[in-house]
Amino acid sequence: MATIRKLRGRWQAQVRRKGMKPRCKSFDTKQEADKWARDLETQVDRFGAAPDTKILESTTLGELMDRYKIEVSPTKRGAEQEIQRIEVLRRHELAYRTMIGLSQQDIASFRDERLKVVAPSTTVRELAILSHIIEVAIRDWGLPLAKNVVKMIRRPVIRNERTRRLDGNEEQRLLDACDAGKIPFFKTLLIVAIETGMRRGEILGMRWDDISHNRRVVTLTMTKNGSGRQVPLSQRAFDALMAWKARADVDQQRVFPMTAGSLEQVWRRLLLRADIIGLRFHDLRHEGVSRLFERGLNVIEVSSISGHKELRMLKRYAHLDAADLVGRLG
Incomplete structure (x- = not known):
C-alpha cells in the first residue's frame, strides 16, 4: 500500500512492495502523488517488478x-x-x-x-x-x-449521416459548369462518380489498364476496406471515359491525373459557377448508390458494386426517392 504524506511543502509518495526496493517521489499536489503511486503499483502487479520509470x-x-x-x-x-x-x-x-x-x-x-x-x-x-x-x-x-x-476516455458521438442528393437540374448545372472550367476531364470524372458510386480515392486511382473495354468493367485492386472489386460501367460512363481517352495524353497511365486536394479546390469553384449550395463531392456517392437501388438492383448486387461490406453502412447511402417507391408499389 502506498504512503502519501506532506513533507516540506510538497507531497511525497512512497511505494513498498515485497521483492523490490522502496520507490519514493515528490509532487506539487496530492493528486499527482496519488496517481504516480497507483500507476506504479499497477505496473508492479502487471510486470512482477517495478519498471524503470525514468524513461517515462x-x-x-x-x-x-x-x-x-x-x-x-x-x-x-x-x-x-x-x-x-x-x-x-x-x-x-x-x-x-x-x-x-x-x-x-x-x-x-x-x-x-x-x-x-x-x-x-x-x-x-x-x-x-x-x-x-x-x-x-x-x-x-x-x-x-x-x-x-x-x-x-469517452469518445465523441459521430452523427454525420447525410441525405443530400442531386435535386432538380443540379446535375446538368454541374456538368454545364465544367465547360467553363480549366480541367478538361472533370465532366467525365463527375459522370463516373454519379454512375458508379465509387469513392473519390478509387476514381482518382483509376488507370487505363484497369478498364476492360470488352466487358465494360473497372477492376479496383485495392479499396478503402482492404480488398479489391470489379465495378460495372453504365453505357453513359463508358462512353464518357472513351471520349476522354481519345483526347488524353497517351503516356499518362492514370485516367484522371489529379490529387485529392486539387479535386476539392476544383469542386468548390465548380459549385460557385453552378450556384449550388450544400453539396459535397462525397454526396455523389450517395447519389450513385441510391440510383442503383432505384434501378431495381438488390442489396447484394449494390454492395458488390459499391464495396460496402456492412448492410448498416449501405443503408446510410441508400436514400431512395419516396415517389419512385410509390410507383413501384403500384
Whole structure:
C-alpha cells in the first residue's frame, strides 16, 4: 500500500512492495502523488517488478509521435493523411507532456478543446491515432506504461449521416459548369462518380489498364476496406471515359491525373459557377448508390458494386426517392 504524506511543502509518495526496493517521489499536489503511486503499483502487479520509470519521465508524447510518423505511418495506405494529422497533433500542448504525467484528464481536455474547432469525426480520428501511438509504444517499443489512457476516455458521438442528393437540374448545372472550367476531364470524372458510386480515392486511382473495354468493367485492386472489386460501367460512363481517352495524353497511365486536394479546390469553384449550395463531392456517392437501388438492383448486387461490406453502412447511402417507391408499389 502506498504512503502519501506532506513533507516540506510538497507531497511525497512512497511505494513498498515485497521483492523490490522502496520507490519514493515528490509532487506539487496530492493528486499527482496519488496517481504516480497507483500507476506504479499497477505496473508492479502487471510486470512482477517495478519498471524503470525514468524513461517515462524523460519521454514526451511528441517524441513518440515523431517515431511513429517515421516507423509506422509509412506502412499504411493512408500514410499521407495520417502524417498530416500527426503534424496537427504535434503542435498541441499535449505533445509536450511526459508519459509519466500523461493522464485521462489531459486526454479528455484535449478532446473537449478539439470539439470546439473541428467535427466529432475529426476528433475521433485524432484520438484513434493517439491511442495507436501509445499502444505501439507499449507493445513494440517496450515503454513501461500500465495502461493506455486514451482508451479510458469517452469518445465523441459521430452523427454525420447525410441525405443530400442531386435535386432538380443540379446535375446538368454541374456538368454545364465544367465547360467553363480549366480541367478538361472533370465532366467525365463527375459522370463516373454519379454512375458508379465509387469513392473519390478509387476514381482518382483509376488507370487505363484497369478498364476492360470488352466487358465494360473497372477492376479496383485495392479499396478503402482492404480488398479489391470489379465495378460495372453504365453505357453513359463508358462512353464518357472513351471520349476522354481519345483526347488524353497517351503516356499518362492514370485516367484522371489529379490529387485529392486539387479535386476539392476544383469542386468548390465548380459549385460557385453552378450556384449550388450544400453539396459535397462525397454526396455523389450517395447519389450513385441510391440510383442503383432505384434501378431495381438488390442489396447484394449494390454492395458488390459499391464495396460496402456492412448492410448498416449501405443503408446510410441508400436514400431512395419516396415517389419512385410509390410507383413501384403500384
